[in-house]
Amino acid sequence: MRGSKRDWIFRVQVHTLEKNEVLYVVGNLPELGAWNHNQAIQLSQEHGSRDSPVLFDSNSSGEFYNDNEHNNAGDVFGDVEDDGQIFSQKVALPIDADIEFRYFVAVICQSNGTKNSAKTLIIRRWETHMAPRLIKKNTPSNFTSDVLPDPDKFGYYNGYCKIERGWLTDETVIQFKLFNNPIKLWKNRLQNRKVHIKMTPVNLVRHNSLELQQFGGDCVDDSLSMDTQDIVDQPAFSITEIAVMNDEEAHFKIQEQFGRAFNEDEFIIFNVAVRYPETIAYLVDYYVYSSRCFPGEPPNHIGFSYILPSTLQSSVGLLTVPITSTKHRPIGQLTVEYVVIKSIPDYPWDMSISYAKHWEQRWSGLDVGHRGLGTSFQTKNCANVRENTIASLKTASYHGADMVEFDVQLSKDHIPVIYHDFYVSISLKRKKQIEAMDMLEIPVKDLTLEQLHLLKDFYYPGDSLGKVLYFVDKAEQGVNQLVYHVAEGREKNPRFFDEDLEDHQPFPTLQTVLQELEQHVGCNIEIKWTMQLKDGTFELNHPFDLNMYLDIILKVVLEYGGDRKIVFSSFNPDICAMIRLKQNKYPVVFLTQGVTSKYPTYHDPRCQTVPMAVRHALAADILGINVHTEDILRDPSQVKLVKDAGLIIFCWGDDNNDKDTIQHLKKLGLHAVIYDKIDEYNAKEVKESIFLVDARESQKALIALAQCNQSCPPQPQITNPLNTEKDYYMDIDKSRNMITATSTTTSLGSFGEQRDQ
Numbered sequence: 001m002r003g004s005k006r007d008w009i010f011r012v013q014v015h016t017l018e019k020n021e022v023l024y025v026v027g028n029l030p031e032l033g034a035w036n037h038n039q040a041i042q043l044s045q046e047h048g049s050r051d052s053p054v055l056f057d058s059n060s061s062g063e064f065y066n067d068n069e070h071n072n073a074g075d076v077f078g079d080v081e082d083d084g085q086i087f088s089q090k091v092a093l094p095i096d097a098d099i100e101f102r103y104f105v106a107v108i109c110q111s112n113g114t115k116n117s118a119k120t121l122i123i124r125r126w127e128t129h130m131a132p133r134l135i136k137k138n139t140p141s142n143f144t145s146d147v148l149p150d151p152d153k154f155g156y157y158n159g160y161c162k163i164e165r166g167w168l169t170d171e172t173v174i175q176f177k178l179f180n181n182p183i184k185l186w187k188n189r190l191q192n193r194k195v196h197i198k199m200t201p202v203n204l205v206r207h208n209s210l211e212l213q214q215f216g217g218d219c220v221d222d223s224l225s226m227d228t229q230d231i232v233d234q235p236a237f238s239i240t241e242i243a244v245m246n247d248e249e250a251h252f253k254i255q256e257q258f259g260r261a262f263n264e265d266e267f268i269i270f271n272v273a274v275r276y277p278e279t280i281a282y283l284v285d286y287y288v289y290s291s292r293c294f295p296g297e298p299p300n301h302i303g304f305s306y307i308l309p310s311t312l313q314s315s316v317g318l319l320t321v322p323i324t325s326t327k328h329r330p331i332g333q334l335t336v337e338y339v340v341i342k343s344i345p346d347y348p349w350d351m352s353i354s355y356a357k358h359w360e361q362r363w364s365g366l367d368v369g370h371r372g373l374g375t376s377f378q379t380k381n382c383a384n385v386r387e388n389t390i391a392s393l394k395t396a397s398y399h400g401a402d403m404v405e406f407d408v409q410l411s412k413d414h415i416p417v418i419y420h421d422f423y424v425s426i427s428l429k430r431k432k433q434i435e436a437m438d439m440l441e442i443p444v445k446d447l448t449l450e451q452l453h454l455l456k457d458f459y460y461p462g463d464s465l466g467k468v469l470y471f472v473d474k475a476e477q478g479v480n481q482l483v484y485h486v487a488e489g490r491e492k493n494p495r496f497f498d499e500d501l502e503d504h505q506p507f508p509t510l511q512t513v514l515q516e517l518e519q520h521v522g523c524n525i526e527i528k529w530t531m532q533l534k535d536g537t538f539e540l541n542h543p544f545d546l547n548m549y550l551d552i553i554l555k556v557v558l559e560y561g562g563d564r565k566i567v568f569s570s571f572n573p574d575i576c577a578m579i580r581l582k583q584n585k586y587p588v589v590f591l592t593q594g595v596t597s598k599y600p601t602y603h604d605p606r607c608q609t610v611p612m613a614v615r616h617a618l619a620a621d622i623l624g625i626n627v628h629t630e631d632i633l634r635d636p637s638q639v640k641l642v643k644d645a646g647l648i649i650f651c652w653g654d655d656n657n658d659k660d661t662i663q664h665l666k667k668l669g670l671h672a673v674i675y676d677k678i679d680e681y682n683a684k685e686v687k688e689s690i691f692l693v694d695a696r697e698s699q700k701a702l703i704a705l706a707q708c709n710q711s712c713p714p715q716p717q718i719t720n721p722l723n724t725e726k727d728y729y730m731d732i733d734k735s736r737n738m739i740t741a742t743s744t745t746t747s748l749g750s751f752g753e754q755r756d757q
Contacts, residue, residue, distance in 0.1 A: 005092045006141045010043060012103050014154040015084035018254065020107050021124055023087035026351050027101030031093055035350035037104065037121050037169065043087035086151050100132040102351055103154050109170065109237050109275060122237065123166025128354045129157050164357055165621050167584040168343035171237070172277045174312065175577065177337045179267040179605055185323065185332035196287040196299060198259025199270040201238040201280045204309070235280055239273040243619040245606065250615040258287050258299055267605050269619065277340070282307040284334060286323060301326060305334050315340050315546035316574060339574045341581050342547045344554060354584050357623055359648050365666035366690065367673065367682050368524055369396030369404040370652070371420060374676025383677055388418045391503040393517055399679040400687030403522035403565065403672065408510050408553055410544060415449040416510035416553045422528070422540045443540060452507040510553065514560040520692035522565030524674070526591065527553065527579070529572045532603040550575065554583055561586070565691055569626055573606045577620040587623035589650060590616055594631035610638045614645050624648030629655040629665065639668045650674060659683065
């Protein structure tokens with residue numbers, strides 16, 4: 001009967017929960033939150049020692065903390081079964097609709113201490129199978145008055161486990177990076193001693209940020225050492241984790257009671273999540289173990305540092321703070337780099353699907369068009385279509401590119417545009433002085449989109465050379481502007497004369513690319529940002545705030561990306577971590593040049609070798625890495641190293657511009673090869689994207705299903721389906737919502753049509 005409902009018990013077993021974590025179920029119907037995590041249904045614990053979860057508010061306290069004595073659910077909740085805790089909840093659901101759902105683990109926060117304050121959920125872990133859990137319509141209730149359903153196992157569905165870390169919903173993450181001899185101690189007795197370091201967020205006020213204007217607040221007693229600090233000064237919500245860039249500790253884990261020993265040449269990241277960063281300071285404690293200590297004896301607390309929120313105003317930065325002894329005397333200094341990662345404000349997230357760690361096994365050896373059809377300025381045998389233009393991207397698509405790679409940066413007025421170099425080269429000359437070419441290099445960031453688009457080609461008939469690109473200056477001073485790619489300008493040799501073709505113009509917007517490029521072509525979107533070199537210099541003095549910069553780009557992609565296969569990439573490891581935390585939809589790969597003789601070395605050790613890039617990818621929980629081919633050819637065993645870590649590996653570089661090298665790299669097992677002139681080097685017999693092939697096969701499956709429904713008798717429902725997703729079996733019900741089967745068109749569905757590995 002239409003509109004009728006039946007009761008359903010959601011019951012799930014989870015092995016390990018940290019303090020204050022609770023279970024939720026979210027699904028596609030309003031009764032389950034319509035994929036909105038803040039409207040999800042909270043599950044109650046069975047057989048546990050807690051009657052209800054802790055609600056974090058302005059009056060609550062307690063560090064989100066877990067030491068070695070709390071590493072399993074039994075320690076947190078009391079004596080329970082060895083196989084974990086069970087959470088459940090009864091919900092009335094429509095009987096005439098298919099119901100999709102997922103479980104997730106969250107921490108509950110409230111915006112302030114008022115009764116009408118809306119709760120906010122901090123997502124810690126969630127199930128991310130391509131096909132969500134499913135209750136078929138017309139299925140009766142799954143329980144009786146005396147029999148409960150067997151519990152689901154959190155993360156396990158269709159025969160395998162798929163759990164991912166959450167993304168930023170309402171919290172801010174501050175990452176503190178310690179490397180390159182960051183701790184300097186001046187006392188002789190502390191020289192050559194191994195120092196343990198611990199990071200703890202501390203409230204500077206008693207009330208949260210929403211109450212400051214009304215009530216103000218009291219300062220904390222900053223003399224308290226952190227291993228015994230009064231719990232009242234702890235933030236209402238905070239999580240402190242630590243990762244070390246080595247083979248054993250690359251994944252973030254809750255820090256231990258006395259922190260982590262810092263060893264020479266290590267790279268340590270403290271990852272601190274808080275709600276109100278403007279009211280939180282970070283107290284760094286330093287410990288040294290006695291040379292004669294016995295097992296279990298605590299270390300000596302030798303000093304501490306404070307990092308105040310006023311010093312963390314920019315998104316990235318470098319700080320040096322004093323180390324003060326317990327007797328309030330300076331004994332050294334700490335130098336730390338930081339990155340502040342903020343959530344995208346006011347974005348309507350949903351939990352219907354995530355591609356952040358999704359890559360099909362058959363997506364191997366993909367052909368990726370570098371800047372479209374290829375670099376058009378820096379090589380002798382360069383592309384005949386201007387790079388990073390609509391025309392270049394479409395031409396690569398026409399010649400069978402599975403994906404196209406292009407570069408994104410912001411114009412002065414904050415519009416994402418497609419262009420590789422940080423600078424353009426402009427020539428200012430008077431009409432009667434054609435021979436004079438004074439070149440001026442200007443950063444793209446200093447020109448508005450209108451100014452960039454005014455730099456459009458026209459033919460100047462008085463030019464004795466016949467064809468030169470000129471650009472009219474509207475200042476009425478008789479001066480023309482001539483714009484070049486920087487390489488063109490330095491050689492004073494313009495290459496392209498396509499002024500009448502809009503698709504060939506430089507600086508297309510990211511929105512235009514996503515709207516005009518064929519949907520079946522994937523996009524590898526490289527985020528351009530200045531990098532610091534090992535000699536301390538920067539590629540560019542960047543004026544933009546990095547969080548704002550990324551939010552603008554991500555919003556365009558999230559709005560116009562549609563069902564297209566999209567992968568983000570960047571040479572900046574912090575940007576990769578930020579993109580991963582700022583959104584829950586698209587995957588990220590870390591670009592690394594590794595060991596190379598072709599380019600200067602970057603300052604950040606994570607950029608310097610493939611093993612360090614792998615560790616960063618694991619810590620940031622991203623899809624994989626994109627390696628400079630020079631380093632792969634130097635040591636091909638690194639491909640196995642990456643794949644054994646469970647990561648996807650792309651490659652880039654001038655070495656790829658050779659048919660034999662491309663085939664060699666594919667045989668090594670590279671998931672994608674990025675190269676120029678895909679119109680010449682692509683060896684496919686049929687020049688079309690693998691994603692177009694996938695869409696066509698999905699369409700055939702839908703047609704076959706429709707025909708079967710017309711001619712075949714109803715089949716009994718399978719309540720415990722085979723491992724369809726793991727075995728790459730097409731989930732027809734999922735596909736039906738994403739592909740329209742017609743006799744005249746073929747459209748590409750989302751990543752969600754394909755099954756996990």
